[in-house]
Amino acid sequence: MKEITDVKEAGLAAIERSNDLNELTQVRNEYLSKKGLVASLMSGMKDLDASLRPAFGALINDCKEELEKALKQKQEALTLVALQEKMAKDWIDISLPATKFPVGNLHPLTLVQQEIEDIFRSMGYRVVEGPEVELDLYNFERANIPADHPARDMQDTFYVDSKWLLRTHTTAIQTRTLEKSADSLPIKVVCPGKVYRRDDDDATHSHQFTQIEGLVVGENITLADLKGTLQLLAKSMFGEQRIIRFRPSYFQFTEPSVEVDVSCHICNGKGCNVCKGSGWIEILGAGMVHPHVLDMAGIDGTKYTGFAFGLGVERVAMLKYGIDDIRHCYTNDARFLSLFKRFE
Ligand SMILES: [Zn+2]
Known part of the structure; x- marks a missing residue:
């Protein structure tokens, strides 16, 4: 159970450290994919005594939910940052004169x-x-x-x-x-x-x-x-x-x-x-x-x-x-x- 708490803390820290959406995806894969850390903790449940399993399961679910919630929040924040950067970069001066294309005429x-x-x-x-x-x-x-x-x-x-x-x-x-x-x-x-x-x-x-x-x-x-x-x-x-x-x-x-x-x-x-x-x-x-x-x-x-x-x-x-x-x-x-x- 200590291990679960450690994974959760490490995961939340990794999410917090992510600087862009690519890094965030890597964190998601590392923790929450089918072969991720949370899944491998889950697979340890079968080795536990039956009386311990409910508490263990609840802790893992809590870990998973918190990581997912943190990922979602971070993803929204990073998407907003990316949009703001794009808007800052693609800034258009609409007061500039337009490009004029030469127009022909009939022969x-x-x-x-x-x-x-x-x-x-x-x-x-x-x-x-x-x-x-x-x-x-x-x-x-x-x-x-x-x-x-x-x-x-x-x-x-x-x-x-x-x-x-x-x-x-x-x-x-x-x-x-x-x-x-x-x-x-x-x-x-x-x-x-x-x-x-x-x-x-x-x-x-x-x-x-x-x-x-x-x-x-x-x-x-x-x-x-x-x-x-x-x-x-x-x-x-x-x-x-x-x-x-x-x-x-x-x-x-x-x-x-x-x-x-x-x-x-x-x-x-x-x-x-x-x-x-x-x-x-x-x-x-x-x-x-x-x-x-x-x-x-x-x-x-x-x-x-x-x-x-x-x-x-x-x-x-x-x-x-x-x-x-x-x-x-x-x-x-x-x-x-x-x-x-x-x-x-
Ligand atoms: Zn004449």
Whole structure:
């Protein structure tokens, strides 16, 4: 029994001496684990005379309880100390200015593309996309550009093989849409996307650029609808004062075809170096969808008509923001790109 009291006193002293939770765990293992000192005292009970066992047992239980109570108190005290130390160490000065992360902005081409998409969405158009690696069928054949047409010249087109190529215009999205929607007219879509041509890059030419084309097919669609639509586009993009004019032109996809000029937004039509003194700036190609194009897509050209138009996003961005070199659009100079923050 003297031994029990000694173990208890030693245990309480060891608990008191513990400086952190690790030390305390070691003390717990030493005294209270299955092979600890208290357990080994307990195992001595079987060697005792039966009359002594109750008092012995009571003493051991008391020893165990006191050690457990002391351990619990010490553990709480040490946990509190550890928390206070951590809080003291991790102290944050909330009055310091926060770390600033540089925030980017949208690319000028994205800004123009989104603006044009929004204008057409407000008129009920859907935005449709298509693959950049395209079949000859949709890029040329269905666009009414047969095998011997100069636009197919190796100088102009990046061919992947005899069937596949990098699309040279977003007209490929239109021919796909015509085929897909032949049984669910009317069609009213705009088709934005990157296109590729074998061009030597300079201030106004690029091997990769962005187009947006529009297509409307239905009953009683006329050139007047096209003109009204493009007039609204010109005013939305370049200001309420803008007017447009049509000049006769030729495209394979449309018949009749027109080039569309908008009155110069810099000089209001008086003549300046942007419009080369003419007062007009060419921004679009357009026309009525060629009946043969409708035929090839399985649409009855005697019942339905349609118009189509296409514009270069780079060209519009350059006019709108006064960009003097198309290469700025893809060389990703952060100083140039950051200029467009204010337009968002
Ligand atoms: Zn001008």
